[in-house]
Amino acid sequence: MTMREQAVWWLLGLIILIILLVLLSNVLLPFVLAAGIAYFTDPLADRLERRGLSRVLATVIVTAVAFIVATIALIILIPLLINQIQLAIDAAPELFNAAREFVETRVAPLFDQDGALGAALTKGLNQAQSQIKDISVGVLQGAWSVSLAGFQVVALMVVTPVVAFYLLLDWDNMIARIDDMLPRQHRDEIRWLAGEVDRVLAGFVRGQVTVCLILGGFYALALTLIQLPFGLLVGFFAGLISFIPFVGSIFGGALSVGIALFYFWNDPVWVVATAAIFAAGQAVEGNFLTPKLVGGSVGLHPVWLMFALSAFGALFGFTGLLIAVPAAAVIGVFLRFSIGKYKQGALYRGQRGDSGP
Template sequence: MKKYFGWGAMVVVVGALTLLIFFCIYKFEELAEGISRLISILMPVILGIGIAYVLSPAYNWLRGKLRRLLHRTFRWRGRRALYCADILAMAGTFLGAGALIVGLLALLIPQIITSVTSFASSLPTNLMQVSQTLQSLLASNPTLEQNAMSLYAQAVSYVEEWIQTSLAPSMQETLSYVSVGVMSTVTFVKNLFIGIIVAIYLMAGKEKFLRQLTRCLYAVLGAHWGNIVMDYARYAHQMFSGFIGGKLIDSFLIFLICCVALPIMNMPYAMLVSVIIGVTNIIPFFGPFIGAIPSFVIILIDNPIKSLYFLIYVLVLQQFDGNILGPKILGNSTGLSSFWVLFSILLFGGLFGFVGMIVGVPLFAILYRILTDIISRLLARKHLPLATAEYAGVDHIDEQTGQPVRRVRVRTDGMGDTVGGEDDSGGGEE
């Protein structure tokens, strides 16, 4: 009866999962809308978790220092010393983070405002110079001038038609977008304020929360699967903290390099361009190119020759960051090949936007390890080789020994006689 009951329960579970998958596919839009609404409701908690996760290393370091200081200086022990150290460490962590952010904004915002104001004031003059340069070039070539004037007339006609048919009727919609943007900003500030409060609670009671979560995990999954989940959780923590922290340090160093190099090269709007390059460098692989495009356009309008120098500089900087600075800071933290890095950025960037492009690489690295472990366990159960290099040039697997049999290429001379054979085993390492 236990055997039949087990088979029946399995059939019920498989049927329920099938219906659930069908419902998710059939009602995908409603499901996505519900998930989006749930995320918007829980956004303060999500922000709080993110803030607590980023500030926890500094909080732990400062708390340890304060506990030892209180013990050595005041001979405080027990709960009183722990309580005072926790409060002082919490206040010091948030005050330090706030002072760092305010200091960076106070340093950057005036420079950015100056760069943007200078760019806006010089834009008409620069555009006029570009127009005069084009006119002088076209004057020496009548055919090219005629084609250019034809394209210009078509462009003017298209712009006038677009203003009459699209821009004017959509002004009301544009105003509504502006109001929505203002409300979104107010909502973000509110969520950020609540998120800071949530982060304080999480950091103050994280040991208790971790104990409760571990207790529930082992209660539901048992010892075997609980140990597996705990191992992957530690790997995920190591991957995210190492990759994102290292990438932030790497991007900040790239920003400092730009702040020093661009003024030396006498580039216009150096601070604005440095901020763009530094922020977009957080995105792996695509970041330098994403930041180079608007920076190139800004410099091109002011000085076309310097824009070419800027492209050469960005190319050299990207090679330095990708081959020297980045590996020194990050190392081979993910273990992914360049193809999988590109794939993960495209996939998670398309799903979650800018945040997905940042966290996509470590998240895909975790999924990649899980899949690798599953495949290794399946191969071990079937008594097959585990190393990837063992499958290079395999023709088939011997069913008796479980060992790979490789293809043999037979070479013949011009008369059709066999000369010898080569093991087509390929090469490479796992």
Template sequence: MPLTSNQIRALLWASIAVVIWLLLSLLAPVLTPFLLAAVLGYALHPLVERLHARRVPRWLGAGLAITLLMLVLMAVMLLIVPVITKQVPLLREQVPELLNRLNAWITPLAGRFGVSLSVDVGLVREWLTRLVSGHESEILERLLSSLRIGGSALAAVVGNLFLMPIVAYYLLLDWDNLVERAKSLIPPRWQASVQSFLDETDAVLGQYLRGQLLVMGVLAVFYTVALALVGLNLALPIGVFTGLAVFVPYLGFGVGLVLALLAALLEFQTITGVLLVAAVYGVGQVVESLYLTPRLLGERIGLHPIAVIFALLAFGHLLGFVGVLIALPASAVLLVAIRRLRERYVNSALYLDGPRAVPGNPEQ
């Protein structure tokens, strides 16, 4: 039975899609920095265009945009690295004392029920000593050996750190031409619908980025001020980091919470201080989930919280940490596609044709 022209065309497009998927699967480690560079280029392109409209050369505007982004990332690292380096040595000194207090409280309480329960403080102190000091060389050797497992791991690290901003810079220089060349490959009969899809996608992503920046800024101020009112000395670095890290949903909040609780435990050494810090993060999570994200972000892209969790898990499984970073914007693009598919389905003969059910007549 000979195939019709529509069937041949469908098989051809399916074959092209399979080939592209296989190439992406094989080249995934190499394509990661280029994918990140494309995301950065898309995010920074409006800034470059605004600078160009003010008669700033495009090469200079692209360089300024990339430099500004690198400075922001470096500032975040400079905020969080001192917190970690300051808190980790305190673990060896203060955690055993905290455990002694815990023993003084829990041992009599357990004795009332005829149970002998206590924490081996000496063992914990020995473990912390080995963990914090005296084994730097072993840690370095393990790190280097893990990098030597395969060239792809080292290439990914080097690519993300050095190749990504370079590729993003060259993409920004020729962004408009690259977009026009990509559009020229679209068959003329599809160009109108594809352009409409791209315009809607661009609007959704623009709203997402603006809403995400607003949420990050508001939360950074909130956590910094609230932790300072509680009396935490490291309120500024931990608060700013938590606010900026919410760009990675759930994971950023979790890391900030752990850092804040650890700092509160080592600084206050009381349950009250730790509970106050936990209350700050509880209030922040409620405000973010019930007000900020729905008003500034959720309504802009139309993603249900369950869809957000599924997107994070799915993209994280497929692309690792990079997938977690791009899960929400990629889901916003997919949402636009799903809306258009639903609209076509509702207006199609498959949905509209056929006998209509009459109320009260179960046979139809």
């Protein structure tokens, strides 16, 4: 089989795989989550095996620990976050009133003595306020619709750990079977690519998840300690989106400082403290967490990450958002490999005897 024929077959297989993923996107979520859990916990199971435990016992221990930790986290965090969301919905009209008062009394006079700017800003806020009740009702109706899908949620919570357990139990055997089916002519290159993919995923996804959790916990705890309204919700959200560099700190910082201006205008020390929390978080992330836990050799550009989130979200919905970051890392490995091959080929170097300039 020629190289062109092999390329055609590989491309055809990739197209069929993408079509199947799009068609089955509605049922992929528990299996994607289970595969991610198995992948992330496999090194721990391997370590327990090296200490003399059987694979079955190692899998049971890892699964039990993960289940206990997840249960404790859900019991503690979910009620708090739901309460914060409900408070945010209830307080939305009050926030708009505060924003309108802030614009009319403090912002507009600084820029426009005639009040034209203030009138325009106030009009916009009034229109937004007139819609806030409809938005709140829509959010509550959406939450009710989600609650009606309780069976699917229960199924997700049951299917995911079961599938993750069996994948973790058989992970090494599956890798061995896949390795045995590799085409012998390209086995070394495929193994090298697989090693690069694993290195990138281990260096970026595992490390970045840890960074996001640390930042989310820090922001939530610090904002709660200074008694910023909705500080727990804003802090966790800012931490969770920190896998896109600077976005989490900038968005979370802007939102938190905006809330602090409304509530702590007469006590600017707390406004400064709010800004200082995100400045400190960004400093710790850039100088310690990311270099230590993620490393600088992954090569994922922030623009590429944002594009991957948009593209995979459009193709696969919520499941796409979950796989966007690891998929971007994997695609980046293949692109760098392809560019390396291109630079070694005749198209880049030119054939001997060419009369070009």
